Amino acid sequence: MKTKLVLTATLTFVTMSMFAQSNDGRIPAKGFAVFEEKGHFLPYNFSRHAVGDNDIQIEILYAGICHSDLHHVFADWGAEEYPMVPGHEIAGRVVATGKNVTRFKVGDYAGIGCMIGSCRHCDACEHDLEQYCEEGAIMTYHGIDRFNDNEHTQGGYSDTYVVAEDFAIKIPENADITKVAPLLCAGITSYSPIRQAGVKSGDKVGIAGFGGLGHMGVQYAVSLGAEVTVFDITEEKREDAMRMGASRYVNINNPEDLKGLDRTFDFILSTIPAQYDMTMYMKMLKLDGQFGIVGLPAFRNMPSLTVADLIFQGARKVFGSQIGGIKETQEMLDYSVEHNIYPEVEVIKANGEEIDKAYQNVLDGKVKFRYVIDMRTMK
Structure with missing residues (x-):
């Protein structure tokens, strides 16, 4: 896949060697992917697009396992493309900001839900219903990012994500960060x-x-x-x-x-x-x-x-009803934190065997009520 050279001299970065840029500005990432339908999760190295002027980079701390992740991995909703890094319930900290970013600063908590982009000008987008974008919302994984060289999006079972600030959710500092991720879906x-x-x-x-x-x-x-x-x-x-x-x-x-x-x-x-x-x-x-x-x-x-x-x-x-728009998602998160409404979660380590086991338990109905992967434990 061809990539576009993006200058990043204007970015503010935390000194973190694990997120060092490559020569073409792309951000190295690692996570867990399936490489075939119904396959097992294995370590996977890939890269994110460079942090643009309106983007933030998030160090992923926790990633929720949603039942729809299983549907994608098992191709229940049609043909899929592999390798696939699932995960659209993402909570972490901002480690870099583009020069035009105003809503976030380095060190803030930030989240990503099911989508990371839309046209922003159709009737649905203008009514804060980006999930119904007439040109198609860009999904957090299993999507094509038409604003970044049509690259395939990969999800949150990974250590970092780059996203436009307008599609990131601000997580209050007093939130229970271990339980926030599933709120995003x-x-x-x-x-x-x-x-x-x-x-x-x-x-x-x-x-x-x-x-x-x-x-x-x-x-x-x-x-x-x-x-x-x-x-x-x-x-x-x-x-x-x-x-x-x-x-x-x-x-x-x-x-x-x-x-x-x-x-x-x-x-x-x-x-x-x-x-x-x-x-x-x-x-x-x-x-x-x-x-x-x-x-x-x-x-x-x-x-x-x-x-x-x-x-x-x-x-x-x-x-x-399909998820919610970005504005309503922010409203939901603020309401949830204010009223102490969180999912009940079981936190697991970030390794392929643990994720495989969690998937089987979801299939068997043995989870109460959401698995969350602690991405900080990834080796």
Whole structure:
């Protein structure tokens, strides 16, 4: 791949030999990648584009493991390109700033979520919905960065990242940095539809699926004063749901738990990443109730609603939601820190075997509720 020479004499750098530039200005990086579909994680050396005038460079401290990382690694959503460094839940410290940067200084905490660029001028971008950019949002990994020589983006299971300051999230200094990373995807993905639905105190809210996304949705809905019911397929998480403020837990494999729930909810958020009965949840909505969908299963296991479902369960609203724009993501992070809302995480070391094991546990539903890789432990 051809690279463009970028002058960086105007940058402010912390003296860190591990991030020394190459002769062409690119930033050396190392991380963990898969080299084939369903492959194992192995060490991988690569490089980031040079820090431009409007960019910041982040030393990655923590990287979350999102279920969508697994979908990409396993090619559940279509053909993929390898080697692939996943990771779009990134928290770290700024180690370099371009000359035009105003929001960050060296030493600040900063985060990166699911996207690192967009056109910035289409209708979606002008309404702070960059994730729906008409020219295509540039994903943090598995993307093509059209503003940097069309290089393939690589993600956060690595030691450093270079990103435009407008697509970085400012992390308050008092934040619990070990738990921040998953907020950049799991947090905003659940927060945004709850806000879109206008959830308020006294509303009856259902959270379908109690994993990485669902346990964040519960905390946000509870913080807004909603009466929250959690739906899942196991008894193992019942106590956790109640501890987080849910008023009811429904094991959908227990018919007794499902009795009397039709037409009782103002809003149901589905975070389920597998095939399920969507109509069952539609029937649980009150007239004018809303059904928000954020869980995206593998294409081979995709659930569906028919036209008949929509008509015969009419006077309800169904909408999908994809993460959130940069402005809303910053709002979510500030709200989360202010209200002490964080994911429950298990921190693992940065090595291939640990990441492989974490992936298998996510597949088997054995994680409560999010894995976070401590990138500082990478050797």
